[in-house]
Amino acid sequence: MIALLQRVREARVEVAGATVGRIGPGLLVLLCAEPTDDEKLCEKLLDKVLKLRIFSDEAGKMNRSVQDCAGGLLIVSQFTLAADTGGGNRPSFSAAAPAELGRRLYEHALAYARSRHGEVAGGEFGADMQVHLVNDGPVTIPMRMN
Known part of the structure; x- marks a missing residue:
């Protein structure tokens, strides 16, 4: 499982011009x-995301998690994180899960995160989404769980 975390001041995802998910300060998780x-x-990865200390404490050190800060979590599906660019100029996405498994x-991931964290929003699987964010830092962390 691959995730790209972005610490944000705010983020939202739109489908066909309508906002389907929105958070204030917290983490945008591309999954x-x-x-x-x-x-x-999936649960192992989300447990790590919720505990990852990438928010500043009172001394300005990255020492607090999204749970410590009561920040939001916006989880957006993004199969393109599995892109293989080693061949030609067109990426291959064959390393991504088939759509049925990806959706499941x-x-x-959304249900598990909601059972463990207060503010969780999501995108729409398989939709053409527009993701808007104000990156905080910027802090962007790639993660891979095997």
């Missing part, structure tokens, strides 16, 4: 399932 991923791996794991 990609791979063919061998399962719910247990994305929906599980």
